[in-house]
Amino acid sequence: MSREDYEIVIGLEVHSELSTKTKIFCSCPTEFGGEPNTHCCPVCMAMPGTLPVLNEKVVEYAIKAGLATNCEIADISKNDRKNYFYPDLPKAYQISQYDMPLCEHGYVEIEVDGEKKKIGLTRIHIEEDAGKLNHDDYGRGSLVDLNRAGVPLIEIVSEPDLRSSEEVDLYLKKLKSILEYIEVSDCKMQEGSLRADVNVSVRKKGQKEFGTRTEMKNMNSFRSIVRAIDYEAERQIEILEDGGKIDQETLRWDDVSGKTFPMRDKEDAQDYRYFPDPDLVTIRISEEMKENIRKSLPEMPESRKKRYIEEYNLPEYDSNILISSKYFSDLFEGATKVCNNPKAVSNWIMTDIIKELNEKELEPSDIPFTAEQLGNLVVLIDKGTISSSIAKKVLQEMFENPREPQKIIEEKGWVQISDEGAIKEVVLKVLEANPQSIADYKAGKDKALGFLVGQAMKETRGKANPQMLNKMFLEELKK
Amino acid sequence: MVVSREEILHIAKLADLNIKDEEIDEYAKNLQDILNFVDILNSVDTENVEESIGIANNTNVFRKDEIKEFGNRDILLQNAPEQEDGMFKIPKVI
Ligand SMILES: [Zn+2]
Numbered sequence: 001m002s003r004e005d006y007e008i009v010i011g012l013e014v015h016s017e018l019s020t021k022t023k024i025f026c027s028c029p030t031e032f033g034g035e036p037n038t039h040c041c042p043v044c045m046a047m048p049g050t051l052p053v054l055n056e057k058v059v060e061y062a063i064k065a066g067l068a069t070n071c072e073i074a075d076i077s078k079n080d081r082k083n084y085f086y087p088d089l090p091k092a093y094q095i096s097q098y099d100m101p102l103c104e105h106g107y108v109e110i111e112v113d114g115e116k117k118k119i120g121l122t123r124i125h126i127e128e129d130a131g132k133l134n135h136d137d138y139g140r141g142s143l144v145d146l147n148r149a150g151v152p153l154i155e156i157v158s159e160p161d162l163r164s165s166e167e168v169d170l171y172l173k174k175l176k177s178i179l180e181y182i183e184v185s186d187c188k189m190q191e192g193s194l195r196a197d198v199n200v201s202v203r204k205k206g207q208k209e210f211g212t213r214t215e216m217k218n219m220n221s222f223r224s225i226v227r228a229i230d231y232e233a234e235r236q237i238e239i240l241e242d243g244g245k246i247d248q249e250t251l252r253w254d255d256v257s258g259k260t261f262p263m264r265d266k267e268d269a270q271d272y273r274y275f276p277d278p279d280l281v282t283i284r285i286s287e288e289m290k291e292n293i294r295k296s297l298p299e300m301p302e303s304r305k306k307r308y309i310e311e312y313n314l315p316e317y318d319s320n321i322l323i324s325s326k327y328f329s330d331l332f333e334g335a336t337k338v339c340n341n342p343k344a345v346s347n348w349i350m351t352d353i354i355k356e357l358n359e360k361e362l363e364p365s366d367i368p369f370t371a372e373q374l375g376n377l378v379v380l381i382d383k384g385t386i387s388s389s390i391a392k393k394v395l396q397e398m399f400e401n402p403r404e405p406q407k408i409i410e411e412k413g414w415v416q417i418s419d420e421g422a423i424k425e426v427v428l429k430v431l432e433a434n435p436q437s438i439a440d441y442k443a444g445k446d447k448a449l450g451f452l453v454g455q456a457m458k459e460t461r462g463k464a465n466p467q468m469l470n471k472m473f474l475e476e477l478k479k
Numbered sequence: 480m481v482v483s484r485e486e487i488l489h490i491a492k493l494a495d496l497n498i499k500d501e502e503i504d505e506y507a508k509n510l511q512d513i514l515n516f517v518d519i520l521n522s523v524d525t526e527n528v529e530e531s532i533g534i535a536n537n538t539n540v541f542r543k544d545e546i547k548e549f550g551n552r553d554i555l556l557q558n559a560p561e562q563e564d565g566m567f568k569i570p571k572v573i
Contacts (some may be wrong), residue, residue: 020544021546022544022546025535027545035565036564036567037567039548042549055541056544076532078533087569133572135571140571141561142571143567143568143569144566145565227484271493275520275531281539281540282531283539284539353523391536
């Protein structure tokens with residue numbers, strides 16, 4: 001048997017931090033960072049006698065996520081306690097949801113090799129995040145910071161429908177994009193606001209039963225998840241090929257060595273003893289509430305794509321890139337409103353902006369300038385105030401120190417030279433310095449013209465109006 | 480259902496409790512009493528009673544998503560046996 005005879009089966013539990021202003025059960029801010037234990041109160045610190053009160057936005061956002069992923073929304077739901085000891089969990093239980101989650105039976109659609117595939121969602125439920133353990137400089141103890149404790153999360157549990165690390169990558173990207181579009185999570189990976197527990201098993205192709213699965217917890221980079229799945233599947237297949245057996249266990253992925261390691265021994269098998277939290281009351285979701293939330297859903301990517309193709313005549317390829325992130329899509333629409341040149345805006349996003357993000361290892365949400373500023377940049381090019389090569393430099397500036405492009409070109413003296421006299425002066429100077437090119441051109445080598453224009457651009461440090469240069473060179477060469 | 484000694488030990492472990500060997504039978508008896516009581520509850524005829532989740536009758540007790548900062552870390556930390564840099568100091572967790 002070989003690698004090809006096996007099928008990989010992957011299920012994900014994705015935890016996404018909701019972008020509410022306050023925590024799930026108290027009024028402390030959820031804002032990232034801050035001095036340790038300053039976003040805390042007696043409730044999220046689990047002081048005796050305190051009572052949790054559910055944040056209404058958490059319920060609303062979870063239902064929004066459910067509706068955007070084709071889930072059925074529960075009529076009745078409740079909160080349960082998941083009991084375990086860990087120093088980052090001050091109550092010694094996490095308030096979560098057990099058998100009556102807010103949303104169930106949904107799906108997300110991905111496109112694999114040009115074919116649509118539905119990835120089933122078992123459920124989406126709400127729960128609270130834990131705190132953070134730091135270690136002191138001398139390694140003598142651990143320090144507990146509870147700023148994160150009680151930050152609201154949704155857990156999105158997929159069916160074991162994913163069959164390769166590539167599908168997982170597509171699924172995660174799709175999920176992230178949906179959560180961004182409906183504005184319930186900002187999905188900042190570096191801040192851990194999107195993380196996943198990954199379950200992997202393998203089985204021989206054609207086999208009905210699933211193989212024994214292993215779990216990797218708390219992974220917060222798509223790239224690591226893809227690598228970890230590939231490694232883990234390979235490891236399991238090797239064991240089976242050698243006649244061995246897979247142990248059901250929790251593993252830790254080590255990004256440096258590119259390997260997985262067992263985390264805790266099986267004797268410690270978790271038994272969370274879920275039970276309804278008596279401090280919280282039943283959640284009832286009326287049809288009216290569901291309908292109102294449904295109506296509040298923004299336009300989703302597929303509909304935007306259709307509009308881009310039909311209204312703006314953009315190619316499908318371009319449209320797909322634009323809708324791949326809400327931030328691209330919003331940037332595109334905002335800038336187009338200003339400059340009325342959709343194709344130009346789309347090109348800027350697809351080439352220079354994406355390139356810049358990749359080089360700086362930034363995400364679309366990190367784009368520092370506004371859609372209006374990008375629109376104004378395109379206006380400056382369309383009016384002939386700056387050339388597109390200068391515009392590239394302006395865009396760089398907008399990334400470094402975001403401000404109005406008009407202001408940037410004034411400060412830097414980058415306004416395009418469109419004065420005929422000035423252009424002519426440059427043209428004559430370049431011609432005088434390059435007699436060979438003149439001869440080449442006259443001998444029928446059209447390329448020589450390009451060279452001359454290039455020289456003139458160099459001379460003016462990119463500021464000359466290229467159309468005018470072209471025209472004037474032609475005039476002079478014809479003399 | 481009969482509560483076994485093994486179950487008592489398992490529950491004690493999950494609850495992080497140290498119980499002495501001679502206490503096991505006592506706890507087993509106590510828990511058995513509770514289970515017996517639940518059995519009585521289970522035998523009650525609830526044919527015409529509406530299903531409920533908790534003991535509270537009210538539903539949808541929500542809070543508005545508005546920040547109220549507590550703003551006093553010293554008070555929150557005042558009973559910590561040990562603290563450092565504004566955090567609870569605990570035995571090292573690996
Ligand atoms: Zn709090």
